[in-house]
Amino acid sequence: MFxxxxxxxxxxxxxxxxxxxxxxxxxxxxxxxxxEELLDKIKELKDKGVIRRFGASLNHRNVGIKGNGMVVWIVxxxxxxxxxxxxxxxxxxxxxxxxxxxxxxxxxxxxMIHGEDRKTCEKIVERISKVSGIKTYSxxxxxxxxxxxxxxxxxxxHI
Amino acid sequence: xxxxxVDLLNLIQNEFPLESRPYLKISEKLGVSEIKVIELLxxxxxxxxxxxxxxIVNSKKIGYYSTLCAVKVPKxxxxxxxxIINSYDGVTHNYIREHSFNMWFTLTASSxxxxxxxxxxxxxxxxxxxxxxxxxxxxFKINVSFNLKEKSYV
Numbered sequence: 001m002f003x004x005x006x007x008x009x010x011x012x013x014x015x016x017x018x019x020x021x022x023x024x025x026x027x028x029x030x031x032x033x034x035x036e037e038l039l040d041k042i043k044e045l046k047d048k049g050v051i052r053r054f055g056a057s058l059n060h061r062n063v064g065i066k067g068n069g070m071v072v073w074i075v076x077x078x079x080x081x082x083x084x085x086x087x088x089x090x091x092x093x094x095x096x097x098x099x100x101x102x103x104x105x106x107x108x109x110x111x112m113i114h115g116e117d118r119k120t121c122e123k124i125v126e127r128i129s130k131v132s133g134i135k136t137y138s139x140x141x142x143x144x145x146x147x148x149x150x151x152x153x154x155x156x157x158h159i
Numbered sequence: 160x161x162x163x164x165v166d167l168l169n170l171i172q173n174e175f176p177l178e179s180r181p182y183l184k185i186s187e188k189l190g191v192s193e194i195k196v197i198e199l200l201x202x203x204x205x206x207x208x209x210x211x212x213x214x215i216v217n218s219k220k221i222g223y224y225s226t227l228c229a230v231k232v233p234k235x236x237x238x239x240x241x242x243i244i245n246s247y248d249g250v251t252h253n254y255i256r257e258h259s260f261n262m263w264f265t266l267t268a269s270s271x272x273x274x275x276x277x278x279x280x281x282x283x284x285x286x287x288x289x290x291x292x293x294x295x296x297x298x299f300k301i302n303v304s305f306n307l308k309e310k311s312y313v
Contacts, residue, residue, distance in 0.1 A: 002221065010221070013214030019197050019204075021180055039177050042214070046177075050221060051214040052301070055175035058168060062207050064308075070256060070263070080297070088300035098297035099227065105260075105291060110227075140256040140263075147245045147253040151267050153216050153223065155248075 005033070006050075007154040009041050013051060014152055060114055061145070067115040071125055072107035074136040080109070086132045087111055092124045107138065160208075163189060165308070167199055168208065172304035175212075218267050224274050225267035226294035229260035230287050237262065240285045247277055260291060 002010075008031055018026045028038040045051045060068065075083045080098060087096050087109070095112040111128075115121040118141065125139060166189055176184040182200070183193040203209045218225050232240045237255065244250055244264055253264040268274045278290050 010214070010216060014216060015213060016204075017175075017181075017212045019182075019200050019212075021182060021193060021197070023181065024177075024179065035179060039179075042177055045214075048220070049217055052217040053173065053215045053304070054177070054213070055173055055304070056168065056171045056212045057210045057215070057303070058172065059207050059210050063168065084297075084299040091306065093300060094303045095301050096299040097295040098299070099293040099295055102291060105229075105293075110293075138258070140258045142254040142256050142263075144255040145253075146241045146255065146262075147250060147264070148210075149248075149251050150211055150213075151216070151218065151223075151251050152248060153218070153221060 002154075005031070005041065006045070009038065009045065010050070011152075011154055013042065013045075013054070014150060057150070064116060065114045067113070067117045067119075067121040068142050069113045069115075069118070069121040069125070070140045070142070071111045071113055071128075072138050072140065073109040073111070073134050074106055075109045075134055079134075083132045083134055084109070087128055090124060090128060092121075093128075163191065164199060164203060164208075167196065168203065169306060171200075171212070223267055223269055224271040224294075225265060226274060226292050228264050228266055228278070229291040229293065230262045230264075230289070231260055232262045232287070236285075240287065243284050244281055247281075249274075249277065 012027050012031065017023045020026060024038050025035040028035045031038065042051065042054065046054060084096060087093055092113050092115055093111050094114055097110045098108055099110055101108050113121050113124055115124060121139070125137065129135060129137060167185070170185055170188060175181060178184060180193065182196045186193045186196040189196065200209065200212070241253060241262065245253055247266070249266050249268045250264050251267060253262065255261055256263050266274055266277060268277060282288065282290060
């Protein structure tokens with residue numbers, strides 16, 4: 001499904017873009033293709049959704065976003081579509097997923113909420129609850145970051 | 160941090176220019192020189208504001224399997240257990256959260272089988288009996304970019 005070049009480009013894009021005037025030319029040169037070919041390939045991978053986003057990832061804790069809450073909700077199956085639409089409309093909601101439940105884990109919808117502090121997060125959660133009508137939820141704040149890294153894809157075949 | 164850095168960070172999280180001289184394009188929007196943008200980016204990276212500048216791959220689109228996992232770890236074993244869990248490259252996030260399921264990590268691997276194998280390894284190496292697996296059933300939203308305001312840095 002993915003050509004050798006696709007994989008080579010993906011490997012390069014998950015590293016850091018060089019901080020030189022013509023960064024794509026540097027990468028293209030390493031891959032043995034032209035700058036134009038590389039840019040076309042990146043655009044293609046972006047259009048296909050293989051590259052979800054191209055740009056800077058910030059350390060949110062260092063840029064004043066100190067509140068980081070994982071909010072889990074119990075949303076009835078038939079309400080999922082309506083409720084998820086409301087949740088994703090909040091800019092502070094960076095992730096929203098449906099996940100499986102277990103006897104000791106009844107929450108089926110997960111939202112990550114980023115705000116300046118806990119109080120801000122709580123206000124947003126209250127608003128989401130009010131607008132959506134979903135009253136059963138729990139906020140799991142992170143108290144320690146043990147690891148945060150970027151996944152490296154297609155590396156094993158490279159070695 | 161001053162206004163120029165805030166504007167720069169807001170500008171480069173989404174729609175980073177895909178053209179020969181991306182930093183020149185950004186510099187024109189900010190009204191500074193290309194060299195100044197490159198210098199600012201170097202500073203923002205060195206000071207830990209920017210984690211990485213590059214592409215974020217959609218793991219599902221390339222056939223990878225990923226899952227969120229939660230475990231209950233006794234407080235005195237957190238260090239030891241996280242050391243084992245974090246040793247896997249496929250573990251990209253690991254947080255302690257306020258809940259009886261107190262350790263939450265994400266695991267990505269090239270197949271579902273690899274994920275299962277790694278989780279079994281983690282269980283036998285840590286002595287943890289239960290790892291709750293929470294792969295996504297539906298993705299409604301993912302957009303980790305922030306609209307920063309100047310006052311955030313005061």
